[in-house]
Amino acid sequence: MKNAQVKATQLKDYVAPAFLVDHVDLAFFLKPEATKVHSKIKIRQNSNSKKPLVLDGDELRLDSVSIDGRVLSTDEYLLNEFSLTVPDFPAEGELEIVTFIDPVQNTKLEGLYLSGGNFCTQCEAEGFRRITFYPDRPDVMATYTVTVHADKASYPILLSNGNLIDQGVNEDGSHWARWDDPFPKPSYLFALVAGDLACHEDVFKTRSGQDVTLKIFVEHGNEDKCAYAMDSLIRSMKWDEDRFGLEYDLDIFNIVAVSDFNMGAMENKSLNIFNSKCILASPDTATDMEFERIEAIVAHEYFHNWTGNRVTCRDWFQLSLKEGLTVYRDQEFTADMRSAPVKRIQDVRTLRARQFPEDSGPLSHPIRPESYIEINNFYTSTVYEKGGEVIRMMAEILGKEGFRKGLDLYFKRHDNQAVTCDDFVAAMEDANGVDLNHFRLWYSQAGTPEVEASWSYDAEEKSFTLTLDQLTAPTPGQKTKQPLLIPFTVGLIGENGEELSLKLQGESDDGPVTSRCTLRFDQEHQTFKFIDVHQRPTPSLNRNFSAPIKLSTKYTTEDLGFLMGHDKDAFSRWDAAQTYASRLILKMVQTIQEGGSPKFDAQYAEKVALNIADKSLDPAFLAQMLTLPSVDYVTEQMEVADFAAVEKARSVFKVGIAKALFEQFKDLYLVANDTMPYSPDSISAGRRALRNAALGYLSVIDDPECLKLVVAQFDTSDNMTDRMVALSLLADIPGEEREKALSEFESRYADNTLVMDKWFAVQATSTIPNALDEVKKLLSHSAFSYKNPNKVRALIGAFSGANPARFHAEDGEGYRFLADSIIRLNSINPQVASKILAPLGSWRRMNATHQKMMKTELQRILDTENLSNDVYEIASKSLS
Ligand code: TRP
Ligand code: ZN
Numbered sequence: 001m002k003n004a005q006v007k008a009t010q011l012k013d014y015v016a017p018a019f020l021v022d023h024v025d026l027a028f029f030l031k032p033e034a035t036k037v038h039s040k041i042k043i044r045q046n047s048n049s050k051k052p053l054v055l056d057g058d059e060l061r062l063d064s065v066s067i068d069g070r071v072l073s074t075d076e077y078l079l080n081e082f083s084l085t086v087p088d089f090p091a092e093g094e095l096e097i098v099t100f101i102d103p104v105q106n107t108k109l110e111g112l113y114l115s116g117g118n119f120c121t122q123c124e125a126e127g128f129r130r131i132t133f134y135p136d137r138p139d140v141m142a143t144y145t146v147t148v149h150a151d152k153a154s155y156p157i158l159l160s161n162g163n164l165i166d167q168g169v170n171e172d173g174s175h176w177a178r179w180d181d182p183f184p185k186p187s188y189l190f191a192l193v194a195g196d197l198a199c200h201e202d203v204f205k206t207r208s209g210q211d212v213t214l215k216i217f218v219e220h221g222n223e224d225k226c227a228y229a230m231d232s233l234i235r236s237m238k239w240d241e242d243r244f245g246l247e248y249d250l251d252i253f254n255i256v257a258v259s260d261f262n263m264g265a266m267e268n269k270s271l272n273i274f275n276s277k278c279i280l281a282s283p284d285t286a287t288d289m290e291f292e293r294i295e296a297i298v299a300h301e302y303f304h305n306w307t308g309n310r311v312t313c314r315d316w317f318q319l320s321l322k323e324g325l326t327v328y329r330d331q332e333f334t335a336d337m338r339s340a341p342v343k344r345i346q347d348v349r350t351l352r353a354r355q356f357p358e359d360s361g362p363l364s365h366p367i368r369p370e371s372y373i374e375i376n377n378f379y380t381s382t383v384y385e386k387g388g389e390v391i392r393m394m395a396e397i398l399g400k401e402g403f404r405k406g407l408d409l410y411f412k413r414h415d416n417q418a419v420t421c422d423d424f425v426a427a428m429e430d431a432n433g434v435d436l437n438h439f440r441l442w443y444s445q446a447g448t449p450e451v452e453a454s455w456s457y458d459a460e461e462k463s464f465t466l467t468l469d470q471l472t473a474p475t476p477g478q479k480t481k482q483p484l485l486i487p488f489t490v491g492l493i494g495e496n497g498e499e500l501s502l503k504l505q506g507e508s509d510d511g512p513v514t515s516r517c518t519l520r521f522d523q524e525h526q527t528f529k530f531i532d533v534h535q536r537p538t539p540s541l542n543r544n545f546s547a548p549i550k551l552s553t554k555y556t557t558e559d560l561g562f563l564m565g566h567d568k569d570a571f572s573r574w575d576a577a578q579t580y581a582s583r584l585i586l587k588m589v590q591t592i593q594e595g596g597s598p599k600f601d602a603q604y605a606e607k608v609a610l611n612i613a614d615k616s617l618d619p620a621f622l623a624q625m626l627t628l629p630s631v632d633y634v635t636e637q638m639e640v641a642d643f644a645a646v647e648k649a650r651s652v653f654k655v656g657i658a659k660a661l662f663e664q665f666k667d668l669y670l671v672a673n674d675t676m677p678y679s680p681d682s683i684s685a686g687r688r689a690l691r692n693a694a695l696g697y698l699s700v701i702d703d704p705e706c707l708k709l710v711v712a713q714f715d716t717s718d719n720m721t722d723r724m725v726a727l728s729l730l731a732d733i734p735g736e737e738r739e740k741a742l743s744e745f746e747s748r749y750a751d752n753t754l755v756m757d758k759w760f761a762v763q764a765t766s767t768i769p770n771a772l773d774e775v776k777k778l779l780s781h782s783a784f785s786y787k788n789p790n791k792v793r794a795l796i797g798a799f800s801g802a803n804p805a806r807f808h809a810e811d812g813e814g815y816r817f818l819a820d821s822i823i824r825l826n827s828i829n830p831q832v833a834s835k836i837l838a839p840l841g842s843w844r845r846m847n848a849t850h851q852k853m854m855k856t857e858l859q860r861i862l863d864t865e866n867l868s869n870d871v872y873e874i875a876s877k878s879l880s
Contacts (some may be wrong), residue, residue, distance in 0.1 A: 006869055008371045011317040016565040017135055018051035019043050019089070021142040026132070026304040030119055030150040030194050032104045035112060036063075039099070039132040044092040044563055053089035055097075056129035056136040058082055059111075063098035071231040084133045097133050106130070107787055107828045115260035116219055118195025119155065120273055122266060125316055125375045128187035134568030138186040138313045139418040149176040151749045156200030157217060159254060161185070161269045168479030180285065181269055183249070184416055186434055188311055193256045199531035200226035204234055204248070207241045212248050216279065217256040225280040228680060229255070229293055229298050235336055236299040239333050244407060246306045255279065255298075259753060262789055262831050264297050267304030274301070277754055283678040285755050287721045288685035295337065300330040311411065311777045320443075321421045323379075324387020327749045328395070331388060335673040341544075341570030342620045348545045348571065351389065353632055356550070359448045362841050362878050364475035366446040368421050373873040376831050382446075389548040390442045394425075394489045396518060396546055397439070398432050405431040437486045446475040448759070449484055449549045451521075457536045463505070464492060464530040464537060468521050470549075476877070485522040489546035490512065491515055492530065492537035500537055505529040516543055516569070538562055543569040557583070557603070564607045570621060580604060581653070585634050588649035589642065598649055600656025601851045608657060620686025626693040628654060632806055641845045643829070647767065647805040658697035668694035669709065678719040685721070692725040707737060714741050717755045724758060731766040738768075756783045757794040764798040771806045772813055775799050786825060789832045796821045807839060808846070812853035815840065819857035822871060823864050830868030837861075837871065855879060 022042040029036040043053065062079060065072045067089070078085040089095070106113035111130025121131070129136040146160040152175040158167075162181025169175045197217040204212045214233060216226045233255070240246040254271045261275035278297045281290060307329060308322035324419035328424050335343045358364065358381055365378070367387040372378050395403040415425060421443050429436050445514050452469045468488065472481035492500040492515075499515035519528055538559055542551050555563075555576075560583075563576035581604060589600035611617060611625050628650060635646045658665065669691055676684070695713065698706040710733075714726035723745075730741045742763070749755035760783075764775050778795055779782060800807050800818045807814040818840060826832035840861075843854035858879040861871065 006373055006872060008373050009316075009375075011315070011368075011370045013400070014315055014317075016829060017046055017137060017140050017835070018049055019053050019135060019140075020046050021135065021140050022133075024142045024144045024569055025146075026144065027147045027193060027253045028149060030103075030148065030155065032114060033102055035101050035103055035119075035159070036081055037099050037101060039095075039097045039134070041095050041097075041134070042093075043089065043095055045089075045821070050508050053086040054135070055086075056082065056126070057084055057129045057133040058126075058597065059101070060130070060133065061100040062133070063100060063604045064096075066096040068093050069096075082129075098613045099132050101131065101775075108831065109260055109262050109789070109829060110831070112192065113260070115258040116195075117154075118197065118219075118258065119150070119193065119311075119496065120195075120256065120258050121190065121192045121268075122262065122264060122273065123268070124188040125319075125379075126188070128190055131190075131631070134187055136187050137315065138188060139315065140214065141184040141186050141312070141416070141418060143184050144181045144190065145178065146180075146190075146192065147176055147178045148192060148195045149174055153526050154196065157193070157195055157197045157199075159191075159193040159256065159271055161189070161191055161216075161271050164249065183269060183310070185269050185309065186418065189267070189269045189309055189312075191266070191271040193271065193273065196220065198223045199257065200230055202230050202234065204237050204253075206237070206247045208247060210248075210251070212237070213252050214252070215252070215254050217254065218276070218280065219257075219259070222257070222276070222280050225285065228281045228286075229294055231390045232295040232298040233302060235295075235337065236302045236333060239299075239336065240303060240306070240329075243332070243336075244306075244329075244404065246411075248305065253302075255301075259790070260788055262829070265301045267301045267308055267590060269305070269309050272296075272301045275464055275717075275790065277757070280754060281680070283680065283719045285720055285749075285752060286680075287724050287758075288680060288688060289721075291680040292682075296330050296334050299327065299333045300326055303329045303333075306411065310416065310643035311414045312418045314379070314420050318371070318420050319375075319378060320383045320387035320390075321419065321424055323384045324367060324389075324391050325424070327384050327388030328391040331392075335658075339618055339620050339686065340530075340556050341574075342618070342624055342686070344544055344571050345574050345621075345624050346704075347385070347388075348575075351381070351385050351548060355385050355548075356448055357632075357636065357842065358382055358838070359386070359475070360473070361838075361844070362476060362880065363838065363874065364446045366444050368443040370444075370477075374834070374869040376870055377834055386548055393429055393442070393487050393547060394436070394439065396489070397436075398428060398434070402432045403428070440484060441484050445472065445481060445484065446478055447472040447481060447621065449486065449547075450550050451486065451488070451542075451549045453539070453541055453551060453553045455539055455554075457533070459536065462531065462533050464533045464539075466490065466519075466528045466530070466539060467526070468519075468528070469525050470521070471524070476880075483524045485520065485521060486547045486549060488519045488521040488541070489516055489543040490519060490545055491540040491567075491569060491572075492533065493540055493563070493566060494535055494537060497568075500533060500535075502530055503532050505531050518546060538566075538567055540567050540572045542572070542575075544571045545575075555579070561607045564625075565610045574621075574624055577607070577625055578633070580607070582629045582634050582637060585629070585646065585649045585653050586637060588652060589634075589638070589645045591611070592645045592649055596653050600660075602656070602660055605657045605660035609661055609664060611670065612661070620682065620687060620688040622688035623686065623693045626697070635804065638845075640847055641808075641842070642847075643804040643808045644810075651767075654697065655700050658701050661697070662701070665694040665697045668699060678721075688721050692722065695725065696729060699733070707733065711737050711741070718812075720755075724762070728762045728765075731762045732768065734768050750783070753788075754790070760784065760794040761798040763801075764795050765803045767805065771803060772799065772817060773807065776817065786828055789829065792821075792825065792829075792832055792836070800836060800839045808850060812850075812857075815853050815857045819861050822861055826861075826864060826868050826871050827866065831869035833858075833868070834870035834874045837874045837878065841874070 025040040027038040103112045103114050110127040148158040158177035160179035166178040184541045198218045198220045202214045250270050256619035257274045257276040257279040264278050265274040272756050303326050307325045405766040449470050449472045455466045457464050501513045502517050560576045560580040567573035591598040631646050635641045699710050710729050717723045730738045822833045843851045861875045
């Protein structure tokens with residue numbers, strides 16, 4: 001069997017490093033095809049274990065090895081494909097290694113590579129070993145001095161971590177710069193950039209009065225698109241001081257934006273490197289959602305300076321230690337900058353769309369995995385987003401102040417250390433004098449708990465009894481599951497929508513009277529009794545999504561309609577609408593499958609109308625209320641997935657609402673017409689979101705007047721948000737207007753590679769029947785390239801991941817197309833290839849015909865020659 005030699009790394013096998021590194025001194029002589037890397041590292045034995053010194057390496061050309069100035073002969077070390085071993089390294093010594101690397105051939109975008117003619121690096125998780133031989137693991141922390149030599153004309157800017165301590169010019173036209181990073185760091189945080197870049201500069205004064213120079217470097221011509229990222233950075237720095245007392249710790253903070261990047265951004269110490277998509281924005285080129293994303297990612301990477309860099313991970317199984325915590329921090333930041341309830345709704349939407357399917361499929365793993373073949377495959381929605389939810393639950397249990405105390409203790413104990421998730425929980429426990437042992441199960445148990453809630457009201461006794469049951473289905477490698485400690489926030493709503501005060505039976509009277517409380521739900525089956533409830537209430541459950549669970553309830557449609565109109569918890573109000581709409585759509589799906597024609601139920605539209613009429617609602621929130629559950633979300637709730645039927649039912653449902661509330665939508669669109677000049681702030685963005693949601697409904701009515709509105713918005717809007725909404729609505733309506741808009745957009749933005757990504761994606765996600773044929777044609781468009789991850793995601797990733805009805809087409813063409821793409825990408829960029837594979841793993845949820853076609857494609861991928869570990873791991877797990 002292929003790749004049978006591939007070994008998985010296990011958490012239980014962790015051993016401390018045999019050698020530690022105190023200081024790293026690197027010199028780079030940058031040449032596109034042959035860069036020389038001269039490394040001098042001060043090494044010392046970690047214990048008297050007398051183990052050989054083993055260094056990691058990958059695709060390196062070794063030139064020489066010396067110890068304390070003495071060159072080793074080839075029989076004094078052992079070189080193989082992925083390591084360099086020195087059997088008799090002394091207890092302490094300086095190891096000097098010269099290697100050559102080829103940045104031009106580096107299409108994996110890991111290690112040192114070229115993007116747009118500039119040198120840049122990406123080392124997390126194990127990319128440093130593609131630069132030089134090194135103990136490339138996060139628990140080896142060292143200070144670094146880095147000297148970069150390069151041609152001055154081609155690479156005027158030379159950057160690395162820390163402070164610039166010296167620079168000079170050579171006679172041959174080259175120049176050099178020396179950087180020194182005083183903070184010990186693991187190799188994955190190393191970074192280097194050399195190129196011809198423009199700079200946008202500002203300054204931040206820390207709370208203790210230190211001036212920090214802030215620079216954002218971009219390709220020439222993009223200087224005018226940095227202001228929003230810079231503003232976001234400054235607000236992040238201030239926020240982290242105010243909320244968590246965390247200050248920046250160096251005099252410089254640099255950001256570099258590059259076009260070729262495997263993910264969003266990277267938190268290298270004082271030299272963050274970003275996918276240009278997550279930095280560059282102007283009203284004409286970026287949508288409101290993209291502005292918001294830039295703000296969040298700039299904050300996320302900045303926040304890593306404390307949660308990730310100052311305190312880092314002992315090993316990669318602990319990845320959620322830094323990622324979950326930093327996701328939680330960036331979510332809180334956005335909640336403070338914008339609307340907190342809307343942010344919560346958006347985050348739950350993403351969690352349900354990405355993490356829930358992952359956790360119920362073949363790739364399910366706990367937020368702290370126990371084994372991996374390729375660590376790059378574990379930068380998942382589970383580790384990040386569910387990891388963030390686990391931190392959020394702790395904050396909910398401990399309270400804002402308790403959480404802050406825990407975090408303070410965590411930094412006090414572990415600054416400059418590489419630690420574990422357990423260390424984090426222990427700090428939370430010790431700072432608050434609580435026992436979180438049961439809670440720890442969230443770190444090791446995979447799967448989404450399913451919670452069933454039922455209740456009864458006793459009119460005589462004036463009591464309300466809530467019964468909760470929890471069950472987590474088996475996941476790969478974990479057959480039996482234990483009940484988790486679930487913080488379950490509830491409220492009781494009176495018949496006029498008022499919040500009833502809550503009193504749990506058996507609880508003392510001296511606590512404050514509240515209308516919401518967080519139940520400690522930690523058994524399989526548990527009952528909670530509220531007393532002094534003077535009227536029959538409607539319960540509001542898992543408020544603000546207090547735990548990442550799937551909740552099923554005995555709500556009647558009347559209950560859901562009531563909550564949709566009255567729940568004071570914005571999240572639960574929105575969720576009631578989602579549940580209500582999903583139920584109705586699923587009922588229509590059933591009709592379609594039985595060969596009938598689905599009928600629209602007008603009651604839902606009446607509840608929507610009540611929301612529209614409620615002028616007290618924030619437009620951004622109302623826009624969320626108007627957004628129907630996605631095809632994916634509804635399909636998730638079916639025994640056997642039928643994407644085509646769900647897409648059809650959802651569309652009939654949408655047309656039904658559009659017709660029933662035609663006047664309201666026209667009003668929302670025309671009366672609320674925004675004549676103010678564009679501003680990306682969240683209030684304006686919310687107003688635009690509402691108008692565009694209304695336009696979305698109008699656009700599905702088969703009416704030339706409505707089509708005209710969409711076309712007019714496309715033609716006249718002064719910003720990308722409105723233009724893009726119009727374009728994506730037109731992209732779903734076959735005809736002349738569609739073709740005209742797409743071609744106008746293409747010629748207008750032909751020179752802007754990031755905007756062209758949107759143009760690719762809008763066609764890849766179109767509901768037109770021949771979307772796949774269009775996608776295939778676009779593969780030969782001059783702006784498309786398999787080597788650029790953004791392009792691959794915009795066209796191939798968007799089609800397979802965000803156009804379910806076309807991807808799962810009856811003829812299996814969608815599956816074949818994705819497998820072909822993955823096989824091709826396997827040799828170019830395995831990380832990108834394996835990231836787009838997941839949709840093929842959902843075969844268990846399909847009917848027999850589809851199952852067979854999907855498995856055939858997975859097998860075809862597995863049969864590919866030279867299959868990367870990345871793709872092998874995901875494909876084999878998906879098939880098993
Ligand atoms: N640590 C980065 C973050 O969460 C993400 C990251 C990990 C990454 N590996 C990467 C980014 C590889 C780009 C390429 O912010
Ligand atoms: Zn991160």
